[in-house]
Structures are given as structure tokens and as C-alpha cells.
Amino acid sequence: MADIFLYRPHFVAFIILFLLGIYIMVVNLNLVKKLIGMYLMQTSIILFFITLAVKKDSTIPILLPSATAVTPEAYANPLPHVLMLTAIVVGVSTLGVSLAMVIALYRQYNTLEEDEILGKMK
Amino acid sequence: MIRPHDSVIVHTLARVFTPIIQLFALYVLIHGHDSPGGGFQAGTLFAASVILSIFAFGIQGSQTVLERRAIILGGIGILLYAGIGLLPLILGEEFLNYGELPIPGMEASSRRHWGILGIEIGVTIVVAATAVSIFYSLSGRGEGEGK
Amino acid sequence: MTSSLPGFLFAIPFFAAVVIPVVGFTNQKFCRPIALVALVFLSIVSVISLSEAVSHGPLSHEFGGWAPPIGIEWVVDGLSGLLMVAISIVSLIALVHAGPLVEKELPDRVIPFYSLSLLLIAALGGMVLTGDLFNLFVFLEIGSLASYVLVGVAGGRSLYSAFRYLILGTIGASLYLLGVGYLYAATGTLNMADLTQRLPEVLNSRVVLTGLLFIVFGLAIKMGLFPLHGWLPDAYTYAPDSCTPLLASVVTKVPLYAFVRIAFWIFGMATVSTQIPILVVLGWIGAVAAIVGAYLAIWQENFKRMLAYSSVSSMGLFVLGFSLGTETGFAGGLFYVLADTLMKAALFGVAGAAIYQCGASTVTDLVRLRRNMPWVLAALLISALSMVGIPPTAGFFGKWHLVVGALEAEKYFAVAAILVSSMLTALYFFRMFQRVWAEPLPLVEPHVLETPFPIKMSLGVLTFGIIALGLGSDLVMGLIFESAIPKGF
Numbered sequence: 001m002a003d004i005f006l007y008r009p010h011f012v013a014f015i016i017l018f019l020l021g022i023y024i025m026v027v028n029l030n031l032v033k034k035l036i037g038m039y040l041m042q043t044s045i046i047l048f049f050i051t052l053a054v055k056k057d058s059t060i061p062i063l064l065p066s067a068t069a070v071t072p073e074a075y076a077n078p079l080p081h082v083l084m085l086t087a088i089v090v091g092v093s094t095l096g097v098s099l100a101m102v103i104a105l106y107r108q109y110n111t112l113e114e115d116e117i118l119g120k121m122k
Numbered sequence: 123m124i125r126p127h128d129s130v131i132v133h134t135l136a137r138v139f140t141p142i143i144q145l146f147a148l149y150v151l152i153h154g155h156d157s158p159g160g161g162f163q164a165g166t167l168f169a170a171s172v173i174l175s176i177f178a179f180g181i182q183g184s185q186t187v188l189e190r191r192a193i194i195l196g197g198i199g200i201l202l203y204a205g206i207g208l209l210p211l212i213l214g215e216e217f218l219n220y221g222e223l224p225i226p227g228m229e230a231s232s233r234r235h236w237g238i239l240g241i242e243i244g245v246t247i248v249v250a251a252t253a254v255s256i257f258y259s260l261s262g263r264g265e266g267e268g269k
Numbered sequence: 270m271t272s273s274l275p276g277f278l279f280a281i282p283f284f285a286a287v288v289i290p291v292v293g294f295t296n297q298k299f300c301r302p303i304a305l306v307a308l309v310f311l312s313i314v315s316v317i318s319l320s321e322a323v324s325h326g327p328l329s330h331e332f333g334g335w336a337p338p339i340g341i342e343w344v345v346d347g348l349s350g351l352l353m354v355a356i357s358i359v360s361l362i363a364l365v366h367a368g369p370l371v372e373k374e375l376p377d378r379v380i381p382f383y384s385l386s387l388l389l390i391a392a393l394g395g396m397v398l399t400g401d402l403f404n405l406f407v408f409l410e411i412g413s414l415a416s417y418v419l420v421g422v423a424g425g426r427s428l429y430s431a432f433r434y435l436i437l438g439t440i441g442a443s444l445y446l447l448g449v450g451y452l453y454a455a456t457g458t459l460n461m462a463d464l465t466q467r468l469p470e471v472l473n474s475r476v477v478l479t480g481l482l483f484i485v486f487g488l489a490i491k492m493g494l495f496p497l498h499g500w501l502p503d504a505y506t507y508a509p510d511s512c513t514p515l516l517a518s519v520v521t522k523v524p525l526y527a528f529v530r531i532a533f534w535i536f537g538m539a540t541v542s543t544q545i546p547i548l549v550v551l552g553w554i555g556a557v558a559a560i561v562g563a564y565l566a567i568w569q570e571n572f573k574r575m576l577a578y579s580s581v582s583s584m585g586l587f588v589l590g591f592s593l594g595t596e597t598g599f600a601g602g603l604f605y606v607l608a609d610t611l612m613k614a615a616l617f618g619v620a621g622a623a624i625y626q627c628g629a630s631t632v633t634d635l636v637r638l639r640r641n642m643p644w645v646l647a648a649l650l651i652s653a654l655s656m657v658g659i660p661p662t663a664g665f666f667g668k669w670h671l672v673v674g675a676l677e678a679e680k681y682f683a684v685a686a687i688l689v690s691s692m693l694t695a696l697y698f699f700r701m702f703q704r705v706w707a708e709p710l711p712l713v714e715p716h717v718l719e720t721p722f723p724i725k726m727s728l729g730v731l732t733f734g735i736i737a738l739g740l741g742s743d744l745v746m747g748l749i750f751e752s753a754i755p756k757g758f
Contacts, residue, residue: 121426
């Protein structure tokens with residue numbers, strides 16, 4: 001059980017960040033803090049994918065024109081990197097839409113606390 | 123309404139840095155083939171340079187006009203992307219298959235190279251325009267929603 | 270066989286969604302014709318694709334010319350072709366219906382409305398047709414972002430519902446992505462066909478089990494499956510009336526399709542019922558969802574909120590049908606899904622028309638429909654009877670096949686759940702009928718607008734479709750049995 005901290009510390013980091021993100025989302029009443037938690041959770045998933053791509057003694061997955069022999073062991077797996085580029089873009093657009101919504105909510109109710117908004121809506 | 127910053131240092135440095143950032147964005151765009159980079163990153167850098175200059179020099183009054191122009195630019199960029207992608211589809215091959223673009227005098231691999239560059243330019247324009255228009259809609263008294 | 274039709278199925282609504290803002294800034298009146306023409310083309314192409322797929326075998330389209338499993342592949346087979354036809358036709362009808370409502374509710378947001386609706390339809394089509402798990406996530410997020418904004422575009426009360434929908438929907442999509450990551454870590458591929466071949470060797474590992482559970486959990490949040498349906502009632506109630514038919518009829522069904530594709534085609538029927546018995550768990554959850562959703566709908570005064578809880582109940586019935594484990598149950602569930610797109614579009618369309626024409630938002634106020642709104646009343650009557658399950662509407666045949674499938678599988682709790690939820694559905698719909706027909710008309714009458722032609726046409730087509738689907742259920746069930754049933758039953 002303790003060897004997961006020795007041999008797979010990146011998974012432990014991912015789990016801590018993921019749960020931290022969810023905890024921030026659940027506990028805080030401020031809308032912007034909820035968004036911070038949401039983005040932290042998405043970032044932890046991106047971290048998880050990238051750590052899947054690493055191989056021992058491998059370099060970045062870009063093929064230089066001067067490379068003569070191409071062995072798959074010398075390069076990190078490029079597929080998770082590409083997937084995560086897309087996931088980062090998706091996360092940023094979600095953040096943009098959610099911030100726009102928060103601004104519109106602020107203009108309407110003049111507060112960013114969830115309980116006050118729920119109170120004003122009644 | 124974002125007012126101009128009152129420090130001389132910020133003004134001078136913003137004046138120096140904005141073109142440097144835009145040049146770096148162009149570099150990242152074109153070298154996306156051979157090093158980390160590409161369309162989305164370059165677009166974000168462009169938007170960052172525009173936002174830096176807005177923070178330093180303030181937004182002038184006519185914000186809605188600029189916002190509308192930003193959205194039209196975004197539309198043009200994504201039409202560039204969609205157009206380059208649709209051209210092989212209309213000609214019978216698959217969507218985004220750059221090897222079959224009808225450019226004479228080039229072999230398939232360099233057609234793919236130029237096709238990807240074209241798409242990345244479209245993506246850069248879209249991302250820059252979208253990020254700037256998000257910034258406009260967040261900062262002023264513009265519409266809160268909408269594309 | 271390779272074909273370029275799936276590429277067109279994506280390109281048509283996407284291109285229209287992109288062209289509409291650019292053209293619309295010159296003149297706003299161009300948005301609606303472009304959108305409707307694009308959707309007509311989309312419907313025609315999807316019907317052609319379905320007929321090709323049924324007669325000649327699944328169509329596949331490799332994006333960029335890269336062959337799978339390296340490249341992304343889009344596949345039109347019986348199941349995805351049927352759903353694509355349903356999505357394109359129902360969204361065309363919903364956008365036709367939305368015309369007068371948009372001009373009244375969102376007069377300065379016409380361009381975003383049409384552009385985002387088309388983007389949503391393109392994304393739903395992409396989710397249905399794709400053969401790659403990560404591509405499904407990308408389209409899931411595109412469609413979800415479009416729907417978050419569509420729910421909140423009216424401002425006011427809808428903004429908070431849209432924000433809550435955004436938070437919960439993003440959690441769901443992130444969990445789905447995490448599950449895809451686990452499956453990728455275990456097998457090394459994202460292509461659905463390739464994954465089907467590589468999974469049997471690694472099925473006993475905990476990674477695959479966790480991946481599947483994350484995927485199911487994430488998709489359940491997106492579907493609105495009880496008890497993860499928290500965003501659904503508020504989002505459907507406060508969304509603008511022009512968007513709700515589109516949102517309610519197709520947006521929750523596509524994650525359901527994704528779940529069916531992953532569970533039955535990738536993992537296989539035997540695996541998900543015996544080795545990793547999620548079908549058993551989902552059967553119970555579906556049964557509870559069907560009953561609880563219908564029960565909660567009885568107490569709602571707001572008509573749209575009542576229909577929202579009715580959607581929760583229907584989603585439970587779909588999941589119950591798919592988890593029965595027999596061919597008839599699966600086919601019945603799929604038929605009921607197709608029927609429900611028509612029924613929900615009609616019901617929410619009636620709700621929108623009622624609010625637009627006579628300001629009737631509660632069930633009691635629906636009595637005003639009796640004045641001079643015959644088309645809306647007919648649509649309300651037929652779609653409500655179909656939801657309850659009265660022949661010869663489509664809903665009856667769907668529930669009939671579900672009950673027959675449940676009896677074949679000897680799952681009597683499922684039979685009980687279907688019958689109890691149908692009785693509860695009858696309770697709240699007949700209460701609505703009583704309010705509409707048995708109450709006297711109020712003496713002081715608010716001004717009732719005349720039914721605009723687009724609303725008449727769309728509600729008429731939907732009503733006709735519900736009855737036609739019911740009368741032609743043999744044909745549709747035959748089509749489903751022939752081409753949309755997974756192996757392994």
C-alpha cells in the first residue's frame with residue numbers, strides 16, 4: 001500500500017488534486033470559488049493523462065528533421081498530449097462561458113454568494 | 123469601463139511588449155509543426171497582447187463596435203477552418219484530408235503541411251477573436267451572454 | 270464501406286452554425302432561413318444515410334484520410350442512423366416552432382439562438398455518429414456548452430439554472446473523460462471497434478472496472494438519471510420557451526445512446542450483465558427513477574416543471590428497457606426513445622405556445638387553451654395520451670414492447686415499475702385534462718393571440734408523427750430488429 005507513494009506518486013498527486021477540486025466546489029458558496037474548484041478538477045484530469053504518456057528516458061514527442069532512426073521507446077507517447085490539448089481548449093471555453101454567466105448573475109443580483117442569490121430569487 | 127493605467131512604467135513597457143508578444147505568437151503559430159505550439163497557443167498569445175494593451179491604455183468608449191468586429195473576425199477565422207476542411211469533402215475525399223486539396227504541383231506530404239498551416243491560421247484568428255470578445259463582454263456593460 | 274455521407278452530416282449544421290453570425294450581422298432576417306434550409310438538408314442526408322446503412326451495411330468515414338485505429342472514424346449503422354434521423358427531423362420541427370417565440374422572448378438574441386441551436390445539433394450528430402471515445406467527449410462538451418448558453422440566454426431566473434447545469438454537466442463530462450483515460454491506460458486505444466477487440470484480455474483488471482464506472486457515472490449525470498438529475502427540473506422550467514423543445518427532446522437522449530454504445534457494443538452484453546453487472550444495478554435505478562419521477566410530477570403546479578419531472582421518469586424507463594437483457598426489451602427501449610423525442614417536443618411545444626399565446630404557465634391556467642387554440646389542444650391531447658400509453662399512439666407500443674421484454678426476461682420488478690409509473694403518469698395527465706376540459710372558462714379573459722402558422726405546422730406534424738409512429742410501429746420495430754440490435758442476446 002505504501003509503495004504507491006514511492007513508485008506512483010503522480011497518481012497520488014492526481015487523486016489529491018481531483019478530490020481537492022471537488023471539495024472546493026462543494027463547500028464554497030461563492031460562485032467564483034466554485035469555478036476555481038471546477039477548473040482545478042479539470043486540470044487534475046489533464047495531469048493524469050499526461051503522466052500516462054511518459055516513458056523511461058524518453059524525450060518530447062516531436063520528430064526532428066535531423067533524426068535518423070525512429071524508435072518508439074525514445075519518444076513519449078504523443079496521443080495523450082494531443083488529447084489534452086483539446087481538453088485544455090474545452091476547459092478554457094467552459095471557463096469563459098461560466099465566467100460570462102457569473103458576470104451576468106452579478107449584474108442581476110448584485111452578489112456572488114449562492115445563498116444570497118437563492119434568497120433573492122424567492 | 124477600464125481606465126488607462128496611471129504609471130509611466132506600465133505605459134512604456136506595454137508599448138514595448140505588445141508587438142513582441144504578437145511576434146512571438148506568430149512564431150509559435152508557424153513553428154507549431156516542429157516544436158510545441160500551434161493555433162490555439164498562438165491565438166491565446168495574440169489575445170494576451172490585446173488585453174495587455176487594453177489594461178495599460180484603457181478601453182475607449184465604443185466597446186460594442188469593437189466587440190462586434192471581434193466576433194466577425196472570429197467568424198472569418200472559423201470559416202477559413204471549415205472551408206479548408208470541407209474542400210476535400212466536397213471533392214469526394216474525407217473531411218480534413220489535406221492530402222487531397224486541389225493545389226497543383228505539390229506532393230501529398232507538402233499539401234498536408236500547407237493544409238495544416240492554413241487551418242492553424244484559421245484557428246489562431248478564431249481563438250484570438252473569441253478570447254478578446256470574452257474579455258470585452260466580461261469587462262464592460264455589454265451583453266452578458268451570446269457568442 | 271467508406272462513404273462521405275457522415276462527413277456531410279457533420280459539415281452541414283456546423284457550416285450553417287458558423288455562417289449565421291457572419292451573415293446575421295448584416296441582416297438579422299437571414300438567420301432563420303439559413304438554419305431551416307440547413308436542417309432540411311441534414312434531414313434528407315440522414316435519411317439517405319440510414320437507408321444506405323440498412324441496405325449495404327455500416328457506412329464509415331475516416332477523418333483526414335487516416336485509417337482507424339490511428340485515425341478517427343465515424344460510423345453510420347442502424348442505431349446511429351436511426352438516432353440521427355430522429356435528431357435532425359425533431360430539431361427541424363423544434364426550430365420551426367421556435368420562430369414566433371424567439372421574436373417575442375429574445376428579440377435581441379436571435380443570432381446567438383440560431384447559431385447555438387445549430388451548433389448543438391451538429392454536436393449531437395457528432396456524438397451519435399462517432400466511433401472514437403475521445404471524439405465523443407469533445408462533441409459532448411461542445412453540445413453541452415451550447416445548451417448551457419441556450420438555457421441561460423433569457424437572463425433572469427434562467428441564469429442561475431444554467432449555472433447549476435454548467436457545474437453539474439462539467440463534473441459529468443470530466444468523469445466521462447477520466448473513465449476514457451482509464452480505459453486508454455488499460456488497452457492503449459480509443460477507437461470503439463479496436464477497443465472491442467482489445468478488452469476481453471484485460472477485463473479482469475480493476476482499471477477497466479473503474480473506467481467503466483466513471484464513464485457510466487459521468488453519462489448518468491448528463492442523461493438526467495435519478496438521482497443525478499438535480500439540474501434537470503430547474504433547467505427545463507426556466508429555459509426560454511423557444512429552446513426547451515429542442516433541449517428536452519434530444520439533448521438527454523444522446524448520452525443515453527453513448528452509454529448503450531459503450532455498454533453493449535464495446536463491452537458486450539455478456540460482460541455488463543454477468544462479469545461487471547452494471548445492467549442489474551441500472552435496472553433497479555431505472556425502475557426507481559421511473560416511479561419517483563412520475564410521483565414528483567404529480568405535485569407540480571408549473572406545467573413545464575411537471576413535464577421536466579416526467580422527463581426524469583421517462584429516462585428511468587429507457588434505462589430500464591435497455592437493461593432488461595432481452596432483444597424485445599432493447600428494441601422496445603429504443604422504440605420508446607424515438608417516440609419520446611416526438612412526445613417531449615410536442616409537450617414542450619404546447620407549453621411554449623400556451624405561454625406565448627395566453628400567458629398560461631401553470632396547469633390550472635391551461636384552461637385558457639380552450640379559447641380558439643384547437644391545434645394546440647389537439648397536440649396536447651395526443652401527446653399526453655401517448656405519454657400515458659393509450660393505443661394507437663406511439664407511447665403505447667413502446668411501453669407494450671417494454672412490458673413484453675420484461676416478461677420475457679422474467680424481471681417482474683420491471684413490469685411493476687412500468688405499470689406503476691404509467692398509472693402515476695395517467696394521474697397527473699388526467700388531472701391536467703380535468704383542469705383543461707372540466708373546469709369552467711374564466712370570465713375575465715386575458716387577450717389570446719392567434720396561433721401563428723409555424724406553431725400550427727410544427728405541432729400538427731408532431732401530432733401526426735406520434736400517431737403515424739404508433740400505427741407504423743411494426744415497420745419501425747422490424748427495422749430496429751434487423752439493424753440496431755447488438756450481438757450477444
